[in-house]
Amino acid sequence: xxxxxxxxxxxxxxxxxxxxxxxxxxxxxxxxxxxxxxxxxxxxxxxxxxxxxxxxxxxxxxxxxxxxxxxxxxxxxxxxxxxxxxxxxxxxxxxxxxxxxxxxxxxxxxxxxxxxxxxxxxxxxxxxxxxxxxxxxxxxxxxxxxxxxxxxxxxxxxxxxxxxxxxxxxxxxxxxxxxxxxxxxxxxxxxxxxxxxxxxxxxxxxxxxxxxxxxxxxxxxxxxxxxxxxxxxxxxxxxxxxxxxxxxxxxxxxxxxxxxxxxxxxxxxxxxxxxxxxxxxxxxxxxxxxxxxxxxxxxxxxxxxxxxxxxxxxxxxxxxxxxxxxxxxxxxxxxxxxxxxxxxxxxxxxxxxxxxxxxxxxxxxxxxxxxxxxxxxxxxxxxxxxxxxxxxxxxxxxxxxxxxxxxxxxxxxxxxxxxxxxxxxxxxxxxxxxxxxxxxxxxxxxxxxxxxxxxxxxxxxxxxxxxxxxxxxxxxxxxxxxxxxxxxxxxxxxxxxxxxxxxxxxxxxxxxxxxxxxxxxxxxxxxxxxxxxxxxxxxxxxxxxxxxxxxxxxxxxxxxxxxxxxxxxxxxxxxxxxxxxxxxxxxxxxxxxxxxxxxxxxxxxxxxxxxxxxxxxxxxxxxxxxxxxxxxxxxxxxxxxxxxxxxxxxxxxxxxxxxxxxxxxxxxxxxxxxxxxxxxxxxxxxxxxxxxxxxxxxxxxxxxxxxxxxxxxxxxxxxxxxxxxxxxxxxxxxxxxxxxxxxxxxxxxxxxxxxxxxxxxxxxxxxxxxxxxxxxxxxxxx
Amino acid sequence: xxxxxxxxxxxxxxxxxxxxxxxxxxxxxxxxxxxxxxxxxxxxxxxxxxxxxxxxxxxxxxxxxxxxxxxxxxxxxxxxxxxxxxxxxxxxxxxxxxxxxxxxxxxxxxxxxxxxxxxxxxxxxxxxxxxxxxxxxxxxxxxxxxxxxxxxxxxxxxxxxxxxxxxxxxxxxxxxxxxxxxxxxxxxxxxxx
Numbered sequence: 022x023x024x025x026x027x028x029x030x031x032x033x034x035x036x037x038x039x040x041x042x043x044x045x046x047x048x049x050x051x052x053x054x055x056x057x058x059x060x061x062x063x064x065x066x067x068x069x070x071x072x073x074x075x076x077x078x079x080x081x082x083x084x085x086x087x088x089x090x091x092x093x094x095x096x097x098x099x100x101x102x103x104x105x106x107x108x109x110x111x112x113x114x115x116x117x118x119x120x121x122x123x124x125x126x127x128x129x130x131x132x133x134x135x136x137x138x139x140x141x142x143x144x145x146x147x148x149x150x151x152x153x154x155x156x157x158x159x160x161x162x163x164x165x166x167x168x169x170x171x172x173x174x175x176x177x178x179x180x181x182x183x184x185x186x187x188x189x190x191x192x193x194x195x196x197x198x199x200x201x202x203x204x205x206x207x208x209x210x211x212x213x214x215x216x217x218x219x220x221x222x223x224x225x226x227x228x229x230x231x232x233x234x235x236x237x238x239x240x241x242x243x244x245x246x247x248x249x250x251x252x253x254x255x256x257x258x259x260x261x262x263x264x265x266x267x268x269x270x271x272x273x274x275x276x277x278x279x280x281x282x283x284x285x286x287x288x289x290x291x292x293x294x295x296x297x298x299x300x301x302x303x304x305x306x307x308x309x310x311x312x313x314x315x316x317x318x319x320x321x322x323x324x325x326x327x328x329x330x331x332x333x334x335x336x337x338x339x340x341x342x343x344x345x346x347x348x349x350x351x352x353x354x355x356x357x358x359x360x361x362x363x364x365x366x367x368x369x370x371x372x373x374x375x376x377x378x379x380x381x382x383x384x385x386x387x388x389x390x391x392x393x394x395x396x397x398x399x400x401x402x403x404x405x406x407x408x409x410x411x412x413x414x415x416x417x418x419x420x421x422x423x424x425x426x427x428x429x430x431x432x433x434x435x436x437x438x439x440x441x442x443x444x445x446x447x448x449x450x451x452x453x454x455x456x457x458x459x460x461x462x463x464x465x466x467x468x469x470x471x472x473x474x475x476x477x478x479x480x481x482x483x484x485x486x487x488x489x490x491x492x493x494x495x496x497x498x499x500x501x502x503x504x505x506x507x508x509x510x511x512x513x514x515x516x517x518x519x520x521x522x523x524x525x526x527x528x529x530x531x532x533x534x535x536x537x538x539x540x541x542x543x544x545x546x547x548x549x550x551x552x553x554x555x556x557x558x559x560x561x562x563x564x565x566x567x568x569x570x571x572x573x574x575x576x577x578x579x580x581x582x583x584x585x586x587x588x589x590x591x592x593x594x595x596x597x598x599x600x601x602x603x604x605x606x607x608x609x610x611x612x613x614x615x616x617x618x619x620x621x622x623x624x625x626x627x628x629x630x631x632x633x634x635x636x637x638x639x640x641x642x643x644x645x646x647x648x649x650x651x652x653x654x655x656x657x658x659x660x661x662x663x664x665x666x667x668x669x670x671x672x673x674x675x676x677x678x679x680x681x682x683x684x685x686x687x688x689x690x691x692x693x694x695x696x697x698x699x700x701x702x703x704x705x706x707x708x709x710x711x712x713x714x715x716x717x718x719x720x721x722x723x724x725x726x727x728x729x730x731x732x733x734x735x736x737x738x739x740x741x742x743x744x745x746x747x748x749x750x751x752x753x754x755x756x757x758x759x760x761x762x763x764x765x766x767x768x769x770x771x772x773x774x775x776x777x778x779x780x781x782x783x784x785x786x787x788x789x790x791x792x793x794x795x796x797x798x799x800x801x802x803x
Numbered sequence: 804x805x806x807x808x809x810x811x812x813x814x815x816x817x818x819x820x821x822x823x824x825x826x827x828x829x830x831x832x833x834x835x836x837x838x839x840x841x842x843x844x845x846x847x848x849x850x851x852x853x854x855x856x857x858x859x860x861x862x863x864x865x866x867x868x869x870x871x872x873x874x875x876x877x878x879x880x881x882x883x884x885x886x887x888x889x890x891x892x893x894x895x896x897x898x899x900x901x902x903x904x905x906x907x908x909x910x911x912x913x914x915x916x917x918x919x920x921x922x923x924x925x926x927x928x929x930x931x932x933x934x935x936x937x938x939x940x941x942x943x944x945x946x947x948x949x950x951x952x953x954x955x956x957x958x959x960x961x962x963x964x965x966x967x968x969x970x971x972x973x974x975x976x977x978x979x980x981x982x983x984x985x986x987x988x989x990x991x992x993x994x995x996x
Contacts, residue, residue, distance in 0.1 A: 117908070159883045162852055162861035163898070168910060170984070173856060186905070195892050196908040564858040 027408035034405045037397075038302060041309035048312035052222070052261040052320035061380070064643055068494050068612075069650045073253070077602035077614070079219025080112070082252040083480040084232060086209040089246040094209035095198035097246055100239035101232070102211060109216065110228050113598055116211040117194065117201035121595045128594045129184045130176075134580040135534060137180035140542040144178060145552065150559035153178040158563060175572035187531065194484055203483040208249075210484050214598065215254060222261055225254030251477040260468045264320040267770050271324070278762045279334060286755055287341065288417040295409060296337040303333040303398030310393035311386050322386045324767075324775045325718075332726055332763070333398035335756035336362065339729075340402055341416050342752035351407045358749075359403055361736045362729065364680060366399045368673045369725030375669030376718065381658035387718055395725075423747025426754060430745065433795045440795045444696050447703035458702070459663075460711035461656030468772040491617040491625050493526070493634065494643040496610060500588075503604065503611035504535035506639060510615060513637050514630075522629055524618040529603040532596035539585055549578040655714075662717050669721055670695070673728065690731040693792035694724045700792075701785045715774045719764075719781025726760055726782075727789025729753075734797035745797075753790060760786045829943045831928060837943075837971040839926030843870040844972075848877075850988040867990065872925045875917075889917060912960050919950050919964045920976055935964070945969050 062070060073079060084101075086094045102114045134140050143149045157179050160169050172181050194201040194210050201210040213232065217224030229250060236248045283293050311318050339362060344354035369391070376388025451458070493514065495506035507530040517523045534542070547555065553574055557567045588604075591597030603614045619625045631644045670691070677687035698720050705712060730753055737745035760782070767779025849864045865879035879885040885898045894905045894917075907914040915934050922931040931937060934957065935950035950964040962979040976988045 122909075158857065158861065160898075161854060161857070162850070162863045162882065163879065163885050163887070163896070166852065168913060170854065170856070564861070565856065566858070569856055 030404045030408060034302070034401060038305060041305040044309040044312050045305060048308065049317040050320065050323070051317045052257075052264050065645050065650050066654055068492065068643060068645050069647055069654070071605070071607070072492070072614075072647065073651075074220040075218030077616075079253045080215045080217070080602075082213040082215060082225075082228060082232065082250055082254055083477070083484055084211040084213055085203070085249040085251075085476075085480050085483075086211075086236070087207065087247045087249060089243055091197050091202070091206065091209075093241055093243060093246060094202070095200040096241040097236065097239050098200040098209040098211055100241055101235040104235045104238065105213065105232065108231055110224070110231060112214040112216050112601075113595075114211065114213055115201075116209070117196050118199065121593070125594050125596065126185075128591065128596060130181055132583075132586055132590070133176065133180040133184060134546060134577065135539045135542055135583075135586050136532070137183050137542070139178070139180060139183050140545050142545045145545055145547055145555065147555045147558045150178070150555055151561075151563070154559055154563055154565065158565065174569050175576050177570050177573050201484070203479075208480075208483070210480065212484055219253045219257065222254075222257045226258045226261075229255060229258060249476060249480075251473065251480050256467075256469050256473070256477075259473065261320065263468050264324065264772055264775075267772055267775065268320060268324040271766050271770060271775070275763045275766045278766065279759045282755075282758055282762060283334070283338075286417065286419060289415075291411070291414070292341060292416050295406060295414075296334060296341065298406060298409070299337050299398035299401040300333040302401045303394035306397035307390040307394035311390050314389050315382065315386055319383060319386055321383055321715075321774055322390050324770075324772070325387055325390060325778065332722070332760055333394060334759050334763075335726070335729065336399050336402035337406060338756045338759065339752045340406060342419060342755060343746075343748050348407070348410075348412065351410065355403065355407065358736075361732050362399065363403075364677075365725075365729035365732050366395055368676055368728040368732075369395050371672035371676050372666075372669040372721045372725050375665040375672065376662075376721065378665055379658065379662055381662065381714070384658070384662055384714060384718065391722075391725075419751050420747055422754070423749075423751040426750040427745070427747050430750065430794055433797075436795050440696070440792060443700060447700045450703040450706055451699060454703075454706040458706060458712055459659060460713050461652065461659050463651045463655035465711070465713045466655070466715075466774055468774070470771065490647050491619070491627070491630075492643075492645045492647065493615040493617065493630075494612055494645060495615070495639070496612040496641045496643075498610065500604065500606070500611050501535055501537070503613045504530045504533065505537060506641060507613035507615060508535055508538055509637065509639055510634065510642055513633050513639075514615065514617070517630060517633060521620060522626060524620045526615050526617045527599065527603060528615045529600045529613050532591060533586065533588060533600050533604070536585055543581055543583075546577050546581055548581075549574060552577055659714050659717075662714050666717050666721055670724060673724060686735065689796065690728065690735055693731050693796050694727045694789055696792045696796075697723055697727055697785050697788035700788050701781055704784065705780065710780065713773065713777050715777035716781050719778040719785065722764075722778070722782050723785030723789055726756075726786045727793065729756070730790050730793040731797075734793050738797065757786055757790050829939065829941070829946060831937055831939050831948075834939060834943075834946060834948065835926035835928045837926065838923060838973075839871075841869075841871070841924070841926075841971050844868075845993045847991045847993060848988050850986060852984070852986040854984050855982065866993070869924050872927065873921055875921055875924070889921070912957065915952065915954070915957050916961065916964070916978060919966070923948060923966050923973060943970055 086097050086101075088094075089097075098116045099118060102116045102118060105111055105114045106120070129136065141149075144153060154177050157169065157173060157177050160166060160179065160182070161173065169179065169182055172179075176182075195204065195206070196202065197206055197209075201212075202208060203210055213228070215225065215228045217228070219225065232250060233248060236242065236246075280293060280297075283296055284290070287293055287296070308318055308323070311322055339358060340351070340354060343358050344351045373388045373391040373395075376384050377392070379385045379388070493510055495503060495510050497503040497506055507528050511526070511528045511530060514523060514526045514528075518525055530538070546552070553567075556570055556574070560567045560570075588597075588600060591600055603616075605612045605614065617625055617630070627644065627646055627649075634642050634644060673694075674687055674691050677690050678684065681687050701720065701723065702712065702716075705716070733749050733753060734745060737749070764779050764782035764786075767775045768783055770776045770779065846867045846869075847864070848867050849862065851860045851862050853860045862882075863879050864881050865877065865885075868876040868878070873889070873891055875889040877887045877889075879887075883898065885896065887897075888895045889907075892907045894907060894913075895902065896905070907917065918930060918934060921927075928937070931950065934954060935952055938949045938951075940947045940949070945967070946969070947965055947967045950966070952958050952961050952963075958981075960981055962981050964979070965975075965977045966973055967975045967977075972990075972992050974990050974992075976990070978986045
């Protein structure tokens with residue numbers, strides 16, 4: 022009977038592990054920002070996410086060439102640009118070389134009467150023409166006269182000047198030796214737009230590789246020159262590399278560390294191997310559960326799995342150390358200790374269930390991972406592991422350690438006052454720091470190093486690249502509706518520009534006006550004979566003869582019969598790229614993006630712009646502050662997570678109440694855990710580390726692991742034993758050490774989300790053990 | 804080569820003091836050194852443009868402000884108020900409500916002309932010689948610096964530029980274009996530091 026049930030348990034377990042393996046092998050692993058995307062975004066959040074995933078800015082790679090001399094840098098830039106322009110992975114390579122200039126100018130010139138906002142019926146009346154001609158002649162006398170002279174015969178009303186100044190309004194880098202360079206001249210600059218979205222990390226990695234290859238293959242390449250790259254895609258790639266390499270390195274290291282620790286204790290490879298079975302089962306169960314539940318497994322979750330090794334190994338330690346030897350002892354363990362451990366697992370589940378409810382998918386993944394992992398590890402320890410242990414299985418006698426620990430424990434009561442003091446001081450620190458305890462900026466989660474962010478800021482400033490923080494988004498059911506709305510919004514924004522509240526803004530309607538606007542502008546052009554007659558009148562009193570403007574008359578006549586300007590007319594021009602980035606179609610819905618530029622030395626007054634837009638009563642207009650929006654998104658998650666964690670603690674307490682039916686007893690379990698959590702937070706505050714969402718996960722883990730300790734002490738009291746058994750004490754110490762080893766390593770990670778968990782859990786579990794020991798003796802003294 | 808140097812129209816020279824007095828021994832280096840001493844200044848100007856398309860020359864006048872090495876502001880008062888600020892590689896032109904920002908790099912021809920003026924004011928011989936062949940006539944009391952473009956593209960547009968002056972001060976700038984158009988700016992110094 023027993024043999025068959027044992028065999029069934031083992032077979033079931035094997036089948037479980039194998040099916041988990043199959044699920045994992047088909048899983049998708051991600052490291053992008055998707056973990057931070059809300060499940061039910063608001064329209065503003067959706068815009069933010071779209072921009073992060075595949076917006077204009079997400080496709081930008083800024084390239085810098087440093088070292089060597091200016092001539093070499095410029096030559097390298099040109100050679101790289103030449104080879105990259107031939108690569109279909111890139112939409113555009115801009116290094117200041119006038120590759121598009123001729124096409125751009127031809128496009129603007131050919132369509133000037135459809136594009137220029139100055140084209141109105143009044144402008145082509147006799148008076149209007151006279152005034153425009155007067156202006157143009159004045160302009161000839163001006164400093165810019167040189168530029169417009171050749172345009173005068175065909176464009177006497179100056180539409181081209183209008184368009185060029187509109188298009189060239191953005192600041193651009195300086196030129197050195199025919200290529201863009203940084204302001205201090207020490208670096209050649211290039212702006213690369215990838216075809217793939219910023220969220221496609223593989224494609225971004227490929228793009229980076231191609232850029233590096235072009236740099237190395239350039240004939241001007243010298244060891245003195247150095248290539249640097251930055252941009253959202255580059256950040257994604259380096260983040261993935263960092264997370265992947267740290268997760269794998271830390272996994273190996275913590276595995277080795279725990280293995281060495283256990284070998285020292287067990288002095289048996291067999292025990293070591295068997296002890297890891299629950300761990301491995303827990304890890305594969307966790308990954309498979311997340312994969313099934315979320316469709317993809319995030320790198321953070323895997324990193325967390327590393328740390329969980331330190332917790333899941335506890336169960337086998339309890340079994341090996343507490344059960345002594347022989348199968349009879351193991352049956353005894355199952356009867357005596359398993360209920361306590363089961364309760365510990367249940368309290369942990371209460372804590373982690375809170376995370377499942379989070380709207381932050383990253384956190385929900387961790388919750389599910391922990392629940393599945395802990396349940397699997399505990400179940401294997403209880404139902405499979407005892408059957409796998411050989412009849413004569415034994416570990417080294419560790420009772421000597423237990424005796425020492427018991428002696429220590431007897432003196433623990435003496436530290437009660439000190440512990441209370443420490444706790445009070447910690448509370449005081451928390452009250453003192455309550456204002457700046459949490460970091461609710463989303464940047465606090467980013468694994469991108471400060472040096473990389475600095476490089477990005479520097480290159481961005483040099484390149485005059487937009488940071489796309491403020492966006493006005495208008496949308497509609499068709500391209501025409503979206504463009505019409507964009508034109509209306511443009512009129513409002515232009516007023517803000519004139520009043521100095523904005524330095525400028527972009528709009529796709531600038532390069533691709535709506536059909537209605539195009540028609541209206543063309544209708545402003547009178548028929549050729551009328552225009553000729555008006556022009557003859559208009560030149561009176563001006564130092565020009567009407568004959569000079571024959572090209573103008575013929576161009577105006579051509580424009581009247583020109584086909585409507587469509588998106589494909591813009592192809593191969595810089596304006597075409599702008600329209601492609603600013604006019605987006607998604608699920609049959611069109612959005613026009615209008616990035617705003619802040620006035621020099623000032624910030625954009627968001628409220629003022631919003632009020633102006635609202636006053637105009639436009640429908641489907643959205644003002645998005647990307648930074649505020651992303652911070653709000655994250656701080657929303659954070660506050661939700663804080664509430665959920667408190668809920669988790671309450672749930673644990675509720676469970677203990679339900680099981681013990683004694684408030685005092687439940688409180689005795691929960692108090693050491695709370696004390697440990699408070700002390701850890703105070704310590705972090707004292708060290709100046711602001712808490713992020715992953716600290717919270719760490720604190721939940723402290724509660725989960727610590728509850729086991731508190732429950733073991735409680736069990737001893739309940740049995741009315743003179744003192745807790747030395748074996749139990751020893752197992753708790755070993756379990757604690759492995760947890761500290763597993764999480765402690767994370768504290769040295771440069772990835773903030775991993776580091777946060779490490780610095781919380783490692784000291785937290787030590788404190789939980791100490792507080793449990795000190796406070797447990799109190800009732801024993803009765 | 805039909806490159807006859809035309810006589811520069813009379814240049815009015817006003818000066819506060821003379822750093823270099825020996826009229827005979829002026830060479831380009833010395834001229835440049837003298838010019839470089841002037842770190843900033845203010846002047847009035849009258850500019851006439853002779854453009855074939857127009858029946859009569861257009862005239863404008865206003866004030867110039869210069870501060871070394873590369874900031875030049877031209878404030879036109881007549882016929883229409885306009886300001887042009889040249890700072891490093893960018894030009895901002897404001898006319899009435901309109902404000903245009905241009906990058907010099909986008910307009911090489913304009914850039915070359917502007918650099919000839921700025922280079923002379925700054926006494927930056929190296930900068931001038933990147934784009935022009937220089938020759939100097941006259942002495943310290945009245946000198947004329949002629950600039951001939953080196954670049955072929957420039958040669959197609961600009962015939963030559965003649966900058967005349969006295970001591971450390973520029974009194975006229977004449978730009979002769981290949982198409983026959985011409986501009987002449989007369990400069991009268993107001994203050995200098």
